[in-house]
Amino acid sequence: QVQLQESGPGLVLPSQTLSLTCTVSGGSISTKYYYWSWIRQAPGKGLEWMGAIGWSDNTYYNPSLESRTSISRGTSKNQFTLELSSVTPEDTAVYYCARGGIRTVVAQSTTLTEYDHVGQGTQVTVSS
Numbered sequence: 001q002v003q004l005q006e007s008g009p010g011l012v013l014p015s016q017t018l019s020l021t022c023t024v025s026g027g028s029i030s031t032k033y034y035y036w037s038w039i040r041q042a043p044g045k046g047l048e049w050m051g052a053i054g055w056s057d058n059t060y061y062n063p064s065l066e067s068r069t070s071i072s073r074g075t076s077k078n079q080f081t082l083e084l085s086s087v088t089p090e091d092t093a094v095y096y097c098a099r100g101g102i103r104t105v106v107a108q109s110t111t112l113t114e115y116d117h118v119g120q121g122t123q124v125t126v127s128s
Helices: 102-106
Strands: 003-007 018-025 035-041 047-054 059-061 069-073 079-084 093-100 122-126
Touching: 003 093, 018 035, 018 093, 018 122, 035 102, 047 069, 047 079, 047 102, 059 069, 079 093, 093 102
Parallel strands: none
Antiparallel strands: 003 018, 018 079, 035 047, 035 093, 047 059, 069 079, 093 122
């Protein structure tokens, strides 16, 4: 059974870099044809697809966030990370990691049921 777990600081200062890790158990992030996405939901707003890393390490980003976003493999096996720079209070959200097929990347999908595995989410607040 594949499980995903987000981790990272719950509070980030404005202008700093938000860093989150998704740890995958029960499966490999190198398994062909899977893509590992970051999705977030700000208070009172809909889901927003942020970007993804593919099984071959290709990365894909939401154009609206691309200049501030970096997704990469983690330092440990079966981890991938999100870095979001120059954060503002508008980046306060619940952040999710998820596994899906190429369709979720092409569509920049914000429908969680289109992913076959989704983490429970982690709250990040940007505040001084």
